[in-house]
Amino acid sequence: MIRFKQYLLLGAAALMSASCSDFLDTAPLDALSPSTTWQSETDAQKFAIGCYDGWEDGGDILYMDCASDYGYNNFSWEGYKDFANGKMTQANSGANYYDYTIIRRCNTFLENIDNIEFADEAVKKDLIAQVRVIRAYRYFKMNWLYGGVPIISNYNSAEEAQVPRNTEAEVKEFIETELDACTPDLNKEPSERGRIAQGAALAIRMRQALYYGEWEVAKQKAQEIIDLGIYDLEADYTNLFKVAGQDSKEIILAVQYIPNTYTLYTIGQMYNNGDGGWSSIVPTQDLVDDYEMSNGLTIDESGSGYDAAHPFKGRDPRMAMSILYPGADYIKADGSTGIFNTLDKTIGGAANANYMTSADNASKTGLTWNKYLNPITQYANIWASNACPIVFRYAEVLMTWAEAENELNGPSADVYKKLDEIRARVGMPAVDQAKYNTKDKLRELIWRERGVEFAGEGLRRADILRWKTSDGKMLAEKVLNTTLIRRTGTVSDGPDPETRATIELNPAKEDIFIEDRVFKTFHRYYPLPQGAMDKNPKLVQNEGY
Numbered sequence: 001m002i003r004f005k006q007y008l009l010l011g012a013a014a015l016m017s018a019s020c021s022d023f024l025d026t027a028p029l030d031a032l033s034p035s036t037t038w039q040s041e042t043d044a045q046k047f048a049i050g051c052y053d054g055w056e057d058g059g060d061i062l063y064m065d066c067a068s069d070y071g072y073n074n075f076s077w078e079g080y081k082d083f084a085n086g087k088m089t090q091a092n093s094g095a096n097y098y099d100y101t102i103i104r105r106c107n108t109f110l111e112n113i114d115n116i117e118f119a120d121e122a123v124k125k126d127l128i129a130q131v132r133v134i135r136a137y138r139y140f141k142m143n144w145l146y147g148g149v150p151i152i153s154n155y156n157s158a159e160e161a162q163v164p165r166n167t168e169a170e171v172k173e174f175i176e177t178e179l180d181a182c183t184p185d186l187n188k189e190p191s192e193r194g195r196i197a198q199g200a201a202l203a204i205r206m207r208q209a210l211y212y213g214e215w216e217v218a219k220q221k222a223q224e225i226i227d228l229g230i231y232d233l234e235a236d237y238t239n240l241f242k243v244a245g246q247d248s249k250e251i252i253l254a255v256q257y258i259p260n261t262y263t264l265y266t267i268g269q270m271y272n273n274g275d276g277g278w279s280s281i282v283p284t285q286d287l288v289d290d291y292e293m294s295n296g297l298t299i300d301e302s303g304s305g306y307d308a309a310h311p312f313k314g315r316d317p318r319m320a321m322s323i324l325y326p327g328a329d330y331i332k333a334d335g336s337t338g339i340f341n342t343l344d345k346t347i348g349g350a351a352n353a354n355y356m357t358s359a360d361n362a363s364k365t366g367l368t369w370n371k372y373l374n375p376i377t378q379y380a381n382i383w384a385s386n387a388c389p390i391v392f393r394y395a396e397v398l399m400t401w402a403e404a405e406n407e408l409n410g411p412s413a414d415v416y417k418k419l420d421e422i423r424a425r426v427g428m429p430a431v432d433q434a435k436y437n438t439k440d441k442l443r444e445l446i447w448r449e450r451g452v453e454f455a456g457e458g459l460r461r462a463d464i465l466r467w468k469t470s471d472g473k474m475l476a477e478k479v480l481n482t483t484l485i486r487r488t489g490t491v492s493d494g495p496d497p498e499t500r501a502t503i504e505l506n507p508a509k510e511d512i513f514i515e516d517r518v519f520k521t522f523h524r525y526y527p528l529p530q531g532a533m534d535k536n537p538k539l540v541q542n543e544g545y
Contacts, residue, residue: 038112041119047112048127051105052194055134056141058255058389059266062281062372063095064458069479070287070451071460072514074364078280083461083526084480086518090545093529097145099138100152106135107154129182130196136178137204143171144211144462147525147542164538172208179205189230193247194256194388199225203252203392210400211466219404222397225252231394237426238321240393241371243378243386252392263384272324272342272368273361274353275333275376282363283323283456285487286479288312291319291452296429298448308505311487313498317426320497322455324368327491327500331375333382341491342366343501356486364514365486371456395422395453403446410439419446422453447475465524480519485512520544 037043065071067083075081079095082088109131118124142149148168155161166174183201190197206221225231232249239245246254257264271277289299294314297304305314312325324330330340341347342354342363352358356366372387379385402418411433420430436442447467451460464476488511489503522544533539 038116041116041123044109044113044116044118044124044127047105047109048131051102051109051131051134052256054102055137056255056391058257058264058387060095060097061255061389061391061458062266062270062456065283065456065460066281068460068464068476069482070284070290070455072282072284072365072484073280074282074360075278075280084484084517085515086480086520086523088523088527088545090527090533090541091530093527096529096531097142097526098149098529098532099142102138103135103152104154106131106138107152110135111154125185126187129185129201132178132182133186133196133201133204136175136201139171140175140204140208143168143175144208145526146528150536150539158535162536162538165540172212175208176205188228194254196253199228199231200253200392202228203397206397206400207392210404211462213407213466215404215407218400219408222401222404225394225397226401231397233394233398233421233425235425237318238370238374240390242374243388246388248393250394251390252394252397254388254390256388257386259380259384259386263381264387264389265383265385267372267379267385267387268383270369270373271333271376271382272354272363273359275382277382278361279363279368281369282365283367283369284365284484285367286484287452287455288315288319288323288325288367290448291316292428292448294428296432309489309503310499310501311503312501313496315498316428316452318428318452318455320370321426322369322371322452324370324374325501326366326487326489328497331377333376335377339491339493339497339500340368343487343489343491365484369456390457396459398422399446399450399453403443403450406439406442406446411437411442415442415446419449422449474519474521474524476519476523477521480517483516484514486514488512 063073063078063080066073066080072084073080082092083094088094110128113124113128139149139151148165148171150163151166151171151174152161152163179201183198186196186198186201188198202221202225206218206225209217209221230249231252234240234245234248234250236245240248240250256262266281268276269278269280272279288311292298292315293304293306294316295305299306307313312319312327319325320328324340326341326343328340329337332338340354341352342356343366344352345355345358346352354362356362356364372389376382379387398418398421402415405412406415416431416433423430431445436445447463450463454460464479465474467475469475469478487503488507489501492500492502494500522542525542527545528539528541533541
């Protein structure tokens with residue numbers, strides 16, 4: 001893995017310099033000639049590493065739930081706040097995913113690799129397949145978010161690069177064809193952590209099929225990953241999101257960062273004000289409300305035991321594993337243990353730096369993520385961390401299989417079994433088969449289970465876009481047309497973390513207001529950025545913008 005990272009920046013720089021003039025970026029004046037750089041198998045390996053540099057951004061994964069009902073981004077300039085409140089426009093398009101940098105690197109690699117001889121032809125095929133998968137993933141991400149983008153080659157001029165958008169269906173077909181063709185050439189297992197192998201390629205194919213409601217394909221690809229026999233659920237859910245768990249057998253693919261070489265800044269932005277962070281990415285009370293009680297009942301079901309004054313008591317253990325809530329024990333930046341308090345303006349007569357309105361950098365929801373952040377002491381520098389956000393993990397395979405099977409044949413014993421595997425890992429009771437005894441009822445559970453299992457992992461926006469309510473509307477039209485609120489109250493120093501926070505049941509509206517959110521049907525797709533439209537007059541903007 002160290003060698004993989006050492007080559008990362010060198011390979012990226014060399015590959016970019018060997019590319020033709022980019023219609024998005026100016027070629028460096030000291031560009032190397034392809035004739036002097038595409039000489040050996042070692043060159044090819046380094047250029048392939050360059051394709052990995054930015055194939056996915058760990059920060060984007062962590063921010064993405066802020067575009068949903070499960071997360072909140074307090075700073076518009078970071079590019080995610082307006083995804084959730086519906087204020088993005090062509091000129092204010094939010095975080096930019098319309099980027100061909102990696103695709104062009106992949107194209108350049110694929111144009112030059114045939115001329116290089118390898119000692120082992122299987123190694124060459126595997127390397128080519130890795131790059132094709134990276135390119136397919138980049139198209140998948142843009143296609144889902146923007147709804148049809150140009151399928152490009154490398155171009156020799158800006159004018160030549162001015163091409164129209166392909167349709168969403170055309171790009172989707174291109175991705176499917178690429179993945180199906182190159183997956184057999186990949187290694188069954190990755191040669192190093194962070195490398196693409198068969199499981200990752202199948203996971204992209206699986207996720208795309210799931211997003212477009214192609215249930216047979218989604219189930220088939222999930223089953224193919226299961227049949228590889230190399231992935232399994234991590235016994236400790238929390239370990240998945242710690243530095244210590246980065247080699248977990250559950251992780252199919254994650255974005256790689258290491259200290260002092262290739263680091264992730266975003267982790268620092270996630271901590272609350274009292275620990276020197278920005279509270280840029282925080283969970284919402286809407287997410288908290290979606291967790292079941294530990295007995296498997298929802299908070300609004302009779303007999304659940306839910307106490308609105310103590311809403312963190314007796315919940316699905318994943319809530320506390322994923323979210324740092326008022327009253328919880330936590331480790332501070334100095335290594336000491338404290339009680340997390342965002343509800344009281346003062347503590348012991350001193351101003352509370354974590355109080356929700358004490359500073360811009362305090363969490364406006366009163367909540368902070370535990371995923372990837374707990375404990376803070378695992379990072380030597382939170383602003384240059386080696387957190388490795390997960391792109392695909394085995395639990396998603398099981399959840400996808402269950403969702404697809406339910407839509408095809410549900411309810412069935414196999415669906416219950418897959419769900420129970422995931423729930424048992426955290427100590428939740430098995431699915432009540434008497435209650436969830438129809439396809440529609442089980443679908444409701446699957447949606448909730450998927451939501452809380454992957455909270456904070458960047459999947460929620462896509463889910464609320466693809467899921468349809470009984471009236472045929474996107475779930476996003478329900479959960480994002482609302483007022484985002486927080487809870488107010490006070491925190492004691494009692495012995496039970498779950499009941500230390502006492503929530504005010506009749507708060508003033510102005511005390512709990514965060515923002516009004518709006519979602520219109522055209523928000524299904526993001527607007528193409530103004531810069532892209534300026535560079536390519538043949539692009540047609542998405543409807544509504």
